[in-house]
Amino acid sequence: CIIFTDLDGTLLNGETYAYQAALPTLAKLADQGIPVIPVTSKTRQEVAQLRQDVGLRDPFVVENGSAIYIPIDHPGFALPPGDDVDGYRVLQLGCNYVTARAGLKAIAQDLGRPLKGFGDWTVDQVVQLTGLSFTEAKQAKAREFTEPFMTPKNVPADQLREAVAAMGFRVVIGDRFSHLIGSEAGKGHAVRQLVQLYQASSPEALPITTIGLGNSPNDLDMLENVDYPIVLPSAHGPHPQLADRGWQVAPAPAPEGWAIAVETVLAAVMA
Ligand code: 2M8
Numbered sequence: 001c002i003i004f005t006d007l008d009g010t011l012l013n014g015e016t017y018a019y020q021a022a023l024p025t026l027a028k029l030a031d032q033g034i035p036v037i038p039v040t041s042k043t044r045q046e047v048a049q050l051r052q053d054v055g056l057r058d059p060f061v062v063e064n065g066s067a068i069y070i071p072i073d074h075p076g077f078a079l080p081p082g083d084d085v086d087g088y089r090v091l092q093l094g095c096n097y098v099t100a101r102a103g104l105k106a107i108a109q110d111l112g113r114p115l116k117g118f119g120d121w122t123v124d125q126v127v128q129l130t131g132l133s134f135t136e137a138k139q140a141k142a143r144e145f146t147e148p149f150m151t152p153k154n155v156p157a158d159q160l161r162e163a164v165a166a167m168g169f170r171v172v173i174g175d176r177f178s179h180l181i182g183s184e185a186g187k188g189h190a191v192r193q194l195v196q197l198y199q200a201s202s203p204e205a206l207p208i209t210t211i212g213l214g215n216s217p218n219d220l221d222m223l224e225n226v227d228y229p230i231v232l233p234s235a236h237g238p239h240p241q242l243a244d245r246g247w248q249v250a251p252a253p254a255p256e257g258w259a260i261a262v263e264t265v266l267a268a269v270m271a
Helices: 020-031 044-054 097-111 123-130 134-141 157-166 187-200 217-223 256-270
Strands: 002-005 036-038 060-062 067-071 083-085 088-092 147-150 169-172 177-182 210-214 228-231
Touching: 002 187, 020 036, 020 044, 020 256, 036 044, 036 060, 044 060, 044 067, 044 134, 060 187, 067 187, 097 147, 097 157, 097 169, 097 177, 123 134, 157 169, 187 210, 187 217, 210 217, 210 256, 217 228, 228 256
Parallel strands: 002 036, 002 210, 210 228
Antiparallel strands: 060 067, 067 088, 083 088, 147 177, 169 177
16 A cells, blocks of 8 residues: 655645644554655655655655655665666656746746746745745755746636647646646656556555545646545635545545544555
């Protein structure tokens, strides 16, 4: 069994980024050897910090499925070929950050609107916009692949999507930020690749059960690629685009709802 999880609003509280209520469940999963794989729009530096804080040791997926980072001492499966960076084997799926930045400028020009992203803002401005601490905001600005930018209020979503596609990128449109992503990147693509790696190393090719947890439309293609998709609600309920799929909805927002939902689904899977 493998758990794939989004972070903001899913494992971490959407407003405060708190995760403490999930720690006992995370400790149990570690004891049982069940991998917990973050699949997030956050950067490698942000995820590395979180892994250290909560004691995760498994691979992780950064910047909306732009890259898979596998610790090179990871025992779960044989390392696939690739480059090593800072103790990780890196499987890059998306474009580089310089390409995303150039793409954002070109899209802004095409739309005739200024589009401002993390690369345009100081650390203090990112603190203001996100509520992250100074150190966390610095880690969020250390982007390698994608550019989060302020969602333009006066551009219809379809027009933004068209302009982005015309420049050869993908976009995940959020209420506050949208993310400009390389066309080959995606949470679903990364999840499929990781499942294949685990599956290839599974004794007697036993089928691996996958659980996925997410809270927003950018988690859709991750949730579509797991056996047990679970939707985390906010205080106002589940996101409308995830609510009508017939997927299980956690009984509370993150992090409490994450812990309850994981314990419940595991009891069912293991039974
Ligand atoms: C951005 O991501 C969130 C969703 O996770 C968003 O789009 O609102 C990213 O820049 C991420 O790196 C950062 O940690 C987060 C902070 O709220 O914002």
